Amino acid sequence: MKISCVAIDDEPLALDLLSKFIQQTTFLELVGKFSNAIEALGYINQHEVNLIFMDIQMPDLSGMELARILDGKKNSSPTRVIFCTAYHQFALEGYKVEALDYLLKPYSYEDFLAAATKAYQYFGRIGTPAQPTSSASQTPAADYIFLKVEYQLVKVVLKDITHVEAYKDYVKVHLKSKNHPLLSLTSMKNMEELLPKDRFMRVHRSFIISLDHIDSIAKNVIHIGNQQIAVGDLYKEQFSEFVSRWTN
Amino acid sequence: MHELFNPGKPYLPNKRWVPGDVFQMLLYVISIGLSTSVALVEKWQKDEALRGELERQRINTELSYLKAQINPHFFFNTLNNIYSLTTLDVSKAQEALLKLSRMMRYVLYENQKDTTLLSKEVKFIEDYLELMKMRLSQKVHLLVKLEEPKEDLIIAPMLFLPFLENCFKHGVSSQQESEISISLEVMGDTVFFEAKNSIFPIPPDSPEALENGIGLVNTQRRLSLLYPEKHRLKLGKDENSGQYGVHLTINLA
Numbered sequence A: 001m002k003i004s005c006v007a008i009d010d011e012p013l014a015l016d017l018l019s020k021f022i023q024q025t026t027f028l029e030l031v032g033k034f035s036n037a038i039e040a041l042g043y044i045n046q047h048e049v050n051l052i053f054m055d056i057q058m059p060d061l062s063g064m065e066l067a068r069i070l071d072g073k074k075n076s077s078p079t080r081v082i083f084c085t086a087y088h089q090f091a092l093e094g095y096k097v098e099a100l101d102y103l104l105k106p107y108s109y110e111d112f113l114a115a116a117t118k119a120y121q122y123f124g125r126i127g128t129p130a131q132p133t134s135s136a137s138q139t140p141a142a143d144y145i146f147l148k149v150e151y152q153l154v155k156v157v158l159k160d161i162t163h164v165e166a167y168k169d170y171v172k173v174h175l176k177s178k179n180h181p182l183l184s185l186t187s188m189k190n191m192e193e194l195l196p197k198d199r200f201m202r203v204h205r206s207f208i209i210s211l212d213h214i215d216s217i218a219k220n221v222i223h224i225g226n227q228q229i230a231v232g233d234l235y236k237e238q239f240s241e242f243v244s245r246w247t248n
Numbered sequence B: 001m002h003e004l005f006n007p008g009k010p011y012l013p014n015k016r017w018v019p020g021d022v023f024q025m026l027l028y029v030i031s032i033g034l035s036t037s038v039a040l041v042e043k044w045q046k047d048e049a050l051r052g053e054l055e056r057q058r059i060n061t062e063l064s065y066l067k068a069q070i071n072p073h074f075f076f077n078t079l080n081n082i083y084s085l086t087t088l089d090v091s092k093a094q095e096a097l098l099k100l101s102r103m104m105r106y107v108l109y110e111n112q113k114d115t116t117l118l119s120k121e122v123k124f125i126e127d128y129l130e131l132m133k134m135r136l137s138q139k140v141h142l143l144v145k146l147e148e149p150k151e152d153l154i155i156a157p158m159l160f161l162p163f164l165e166n167c168f169k170h171g172v173s174s175q176q177e178s179e180i181s182i183s184l185e186v187m188g189d190t191v192f193f194e195a196k197n198s199i200f201p202i203p204p205d206s207p208e209a210l211e212n213g214i215g216l217v218n219t220q221r222r223l224s225l226l227y228p229e230k231h232r233l234k235l236g237k238d239e240n241s242g243q244y245g246v247h248l249t250i251n252l253a
Helices: A012-024 A037-046 A063-072 A088-096 A109-122 A188-194 A233-247 B018-066 B072-088 B090-108 B118-135 B161-170 B207-211 B214-226
Strands: A003-008 A028-034 A051-054 A080-085 A101-104 A144-149 A152-157 A161-167 A170-175 A182-184 A200-204 A207-210 A216-218 A221-224 A227-230 B140-146 B178-187 B190-197 B231-237 B244-251
Touching (some): A003 A037, A012 A028, A012 A109, A012 B072, A012 B118, A037 A051, A051 A063, A063 A088, B018 B214, B118 B140, B118 B178, B161 B190
Parallel strands (some): A080 A101
Antiparallel strands (some): A161 A170, A161 A207, A200 A207, A221 A227, B231 B244
């Protein structure tokens, strides 16, 4: 399943580039491109659109207004916005209307892809890896990973990992079979990419948990064994979405 | 004392010569008065010179504050368009880059000076409009008539830009056709500038709405400081055509 996208920009060349970037991205599907927000709004009201890439400064109806209109009826339409603009001053406004990201013109395909990947994670479309952006994201289908621990690569079975904890420049990988965690020199970001997204989730700046090992959830605290892990503010939305999958 | 030098003679003081005393008194008064007035005049002249200097400095400060500035987003939007063009038409992209760099040179260096050549200013307007054209949709019709000045006149830099920016700010709609026309003519020492555009409301919370016309007010002030009695500016909505028009005449002699 792809994320359906609409591109809006009053400048023809900018719209061209934006559309090209969307088409170039495998997990995005361009369903419409518009040179003004009014026509786009008409389309969005009648079709299912997941994601809008748009400029802010446009005649007649600005991107910010459109975002506000859509934000107002959030319940009926799960449409999210990524702004692409030359105005850095409106980033704060952008976050107020809950834009997923804010691209500053001119932006490269790498910038665009980073924003699109955010959307991809937001919509939680799990399956084939999004795009081979780095070798780390090409998760092997295997049931184990290799971790660098004190000058050697240690094979770790995914099932054995209960959670991963940030520890200065290292990460502590807690295993069910061992009392002491493995200490590996890598970043949380790398770990997040290394671990399959359908089985692991980042819930805090310092924690990635194994979904299989969750014992219980109380409000925003997750219990794994005798460990309690709080869900960070940044990750609440994503986590509550996961929880709602099972509570409905 | 009298006794000591003239023993035996009685002391008979001379009779006071009153006119002499009066004369001396007058002499005192006149000399004091004269020196005071000379000092006063000197001080007054010094003050006057200082006041003139301060006034000049104040005007210079005000002028440097009023200096026209190009909207920075123009650059970023244009760069984004050029980025897009590189994948479509390389030679057009190259052309646009050259225009942009010429403009940047003008904005960075010429705009620092108090004056520039009219021919450079016209070239700047031309580049600006060419790059702007690249950003417009098919619905906007841009008519440009710029006359190359035959002999070089001296003018303050970026005097016309705020009027141009205004045209694109108010004169573009995504729904309707619109027309923007710009013309510049030179006759002898006099420049005739004219800008006309259709009027559309600006969305209230668009970034441009927040810039609320400071550019125009500044330009008017700048004109009155730089070309007092030598320019004529007429702006407003023309009831017949429904367009907004700017007519500016400056005598550069």
